[in-house]
Amino acid sequence: MKGNSSTSVLRGPVPARPVPQPHPxxxxxxxxxxxxxxxxxxxxxxxxxxxxxxxxxxxxxxxxxxxxxxxxxxxxxxxxxxxxxxxxxxxxxxxxxxxxFAPTCSRCQAKILGEVINALKQAWHIYCFMCAACQQPIRNNTFHLEDGEPYCEQDFYSLFGTGCHGCEFPIEAGDKFLEALGYTWHDTCFVCAVCCSSLEGQTFFSKKDKPLCKKHAHTVKI
The missing domain is CATH 2.10.110.10 (Cysteine Rich Protein)
Incomplete structure (x- = not known):
């Protein structure tokens, strides 16, 4: 069985950039x-x-x-x-x-007299730029977009994230990953279940959904 070796990047995080204002x-x-x-x-x-x-x-x-x-x-x-x-x-x-001078908030349409969040090519009050799921202000934290809506990291990975079949941790933006055996893996987690040698781009075998290198495919019982 040939391994499916593909490297890709998930949806990238978008940093919200707060604009410092003088002498508040x-x-x-x-x-x-x-x-x-x-x-x-x-x-x-x-x-x-x-x-x-x-x-x-x-x-x-x-x-x-x-x-x-x-x-x-x-x-x-x-x-x-x-x-x-x-x-x-x-x-x-x-x-x-x-x-x-004051920019208009994209959400409430009121003028902004305090700190401005510049995100999605628009200006927002810090309390108006919120996660679409939990409705909490994102402030200057990293957020992710899904269908044009901003989500905090926790809600994004909870709702849309993919877990690695090897380590069970989320595959985050920027992580290299591959798909094999019907699952998604970090590239560093797709290894032989016996000797832990990397199987990325290599010929591999499987038993009970466990990836095995050629050496251990017929010599080990799982």
């Missing part, structure tokens, strides 16, 4: 708040007008600002007491950032 207030939002500093001995320079600040001032993005000069770069709304978002060195109110 916490892990879910980019919105920051300026810190109010009272007047004192310190006389910093304003990042907007480059003049010395005498009196109370704001601190944001590691710089100091006159209170009346820390404004949205687009609509010029004062950002002294409301949240702001930094984008390419400029500051914007939440409304202008959402309108001009």
């Amino acid at each position: 207030k916490d892990e879910d939002t980019l919105v920051q708040m300026a810190e109010h500093i009272p007047a004192g001995m310190r006389t910093p320079m304003c990042a907007h007008c480059n003049m010395v600040i005498r009196g109370p001032f704001l601190v944001a993005m590691g710089k100091s600002w006159h209170k009346d000069e820390f404004n949205c770069a687009h609509c010029h709304t004062s950002l002294a007491d409301i949240g702001f978002v930094e984008e390419k060195g400029s500051v914007y109110c939440e409304h202008c950032y959402e309108e001009f």
